[in-house]
Amino acid sequence: MNVTDKETLDPVLVEEREDHVVIRLYRPEVRNAIDLATVEALHDACNRLEKEPAVAIIAGSDGIFAAGADIAELRDRRREDALAGINSGIFDRIHRLPMPVIALVDGYALGGGAELAYACDFRIGTPATKIGNPEPGLGILAAAGAAWRLRELVGEPLAKEVLLAGRVLTADEALAVRLLNQVVPADELEEAGQQLAARIAAQAPLAVRLTKSAFHAPRDAHPLIDNVAQAVLFETQDKHDRMTAFIERRKEKR
Template structure:
């Protein structure tokens, strides 16, 4: 049996490939456990992460066969919501590369990422109520934050599935590129992120995600930490030297 998640490690980033193409990368318990292990590694060694599906699909949803057998205690365990929240809280930015379908749990995984790049075939939505359940792994609140309440209600309550152009117009997708350029586009974005000081990016993400009542204290504390770093001094010195050399 093939691994449900393929991990490609690079110096400053990791590519996570959802690898269940025979079921359009449906998210089952084995894939959830593999994602937990990947998150553990990214928590210990913070790097940018790119999440991509195999076989022309990001993730067409959670595994319906497993969902059908889940009961109250399974719901209370938050099997999918737990891993998507962990993805959302990773120290460094996470980029979803969304080719084809991102439905149900697949959409919720994409919502948990910091950036989403799509292709012309991208389709994003949450049809959970049609199966007698709700989108309980983040969509009911993350989607509203991402696209606003009116559009979120169309998706969650009326079953609307967004195509690539609609998702881009709503800024649910940051960019739409040809399918054969998808991974390269993800790496270009990762390159832009990696060009900044890693700790500054990491703390900016933490401050950005902090609750409103944590500000401005958390901003000041994070800035105080960065003021003491050698990288801050070196980057500012280099900036001043470049400006001095200009005519």
């Protein structure tokens, strides 16, 4: 989507929708490179989504998701900056948001841009999508989640090609390994994200939240976490109302 009708100095635009929130990276002059101001704006967006849980869509602008971290800024970062986990901290926070997060990955998603996409629950791309981690070519590593999260998403052999040999995946390649859930034409990307957000929002909100928490819980937390989450849901009015409606619909079909 081209954001041409609004002059802004904000690196992130937050758009409230009826059943979801759109978080749009907006630094088109540097291909949406993720700098400290972007990180701080993303923290602000997370603060809102933690207080008022909603499905979130993270998108780029002007045909690019995020071409990476801001190299000019990265060049000047030192040991203390790395230990502070500036980018890894915000991507982990996004990963832990109460409700699912959908990344709309048009064009380049490289370096920190790729790591932001990996942190989301779903990724929808376009034929122009290019995703990868060229960090070692710049003398650093992909330290904001890719070094372990990408292996979980695509498996060790391919993750090593991306992380160690600089392979950049095309849209078709990413779709084939399910790194992308879907590939659509660029002019249908926003609609595809909205449709997925609507499907999620149609579910019982607390059930979605607890399912996401259970899904990402350590293996040794199961089955206890599943049982406790189910115990909470069994006591909700939403569960009773939805099951009652299901039973009534089934009676009507007889």
